[in-house]
Amino acid sequence: MAKRLFRFVLCFLLAIFASGCGENGNIFSWTHRSGSSSSSDSLMSDAASKMKKQEYAKAADLLERVVREKPGDEAAVMKYASACIADTLDSNIASNILTKIVNNNNDISDLSSNISDETINKADKVFHKLVKDPDMFPLLFGANPPISANTNFSAATIYIMSGIFSAANNPGIKQYINADGFIDINRLSHPSDNPAVASAVRDMKDKALEAVNCLNNIERQNLSAKKLKSRLEEFIRKSDSWLADKE
Numbered sequence: 001m002a003k004r005l006f007r008f009v010l011c012f013l014l015a016i017f018a019s020g021c022g023e024n025g026n027i028f029s030w031t032h033r034s035g036s037s038s039s040s041d042s043l044m045s046d047a048a049s050k051m052k053k054q055e056y057a058k059a060a061d062l063l064e065r066v067v068r069e070k071p072g073d074e075a076a077v078m079k080y081a082s083a084c085i086a087d088t089l090d091s092n093i094a095s096n097i098l099t100k101i102v103n104n105n106n107d108i109s110d111l112s113s114n115i116s117d118e119t120i121n122k123a124d125k126v127f128h129k130l131v132k133d134p135d136m137f138p139l140l141f142g143a144n145p146p147i148s149a150n151t152n153f154s155a156a157t158i159y160i161m162s163g164i165f166s167a168a169n170n171p172g173i174k175q176y177i178n179a180d181g182f183i184d185i186n187r188l189s190h191p192s193d194n195p196a197v198a199s200a201v202r203d204m205k206d207k208a209l210e211a212v213n214c215l216n217n218i219e220r221q222n223l224s225a226k227k228l229k230s231r232l233e234e235f236i237r238k239s240d241s242w243l244a245d246k247e
Contacts, residue, residue: 056087072139127162156214163207
């Protein structure tokens with residue numbers, strides 16, 4: 001059930017491109033060179049065509065131009081996110097991690113055992129940009145009208161992935177990451193012994209808080225959102241306790 005639901009998140013991100021496009025993408029693509037127009041609608045349509053061809057990096061380049069022109073636009077940001085993620089991760093990687101989170105599978109395991117260092121590094125940069133770039137997710141929340149439930153759920157997963165891949169890309173932290181991607185607080189020593197570890201815990205906790213804020217808006221309508229929020233809040237409590245004990 002959980003795995004199907006999280007596959008839905010990734011499918012949702014990709015399916016956004018279906019709206020407003022002809023069956024074969026941009027039906028007027030023969031009239032201009034892709035990306036040559038500065039029109040947001042034209043760029044979005046060109047990006048949809050690239051996505052259909054699985055040219056995800058090219059689609060992301062086009063969509064970033066739209067986001068810069070229309071900062072905080074929900075459709076543009078989510079389409080840009082879908083292109084970046086599709087260019088970076090196999091859908092099974094994200095769905096497997098999220099399934100373990102919602103099922104509370106925190107067995108000691110090396111997250112990177114089935115994911116190359118190159119992919120972890122790339123994913124860390126992509127998710128960091130999505131959650132930190134001032135034109136991206138920071139502008140979506142508090143928007144009027146409010147963003148959709150699907151976007152809230154997808155944004156929550158992106159904040160979670162950002163925290164996980166940031167930690168996995170840190171050589172001093174990766175050995176403390178469990179099968180679900182979270183840092184295992186119980187295995188950590190005193191933060192004063194390793195300030196880098198304490199910094200990584202704070203970063204993951206902060207992103208977990210952002211994810212909880214997204215899930216607050218939809219937990220009543222979505223059982224898995226409620227379960228995911230509960231798991232995140234457990235990690236936040238453990239992190240706060242550990243950090244308070246060490247500082």
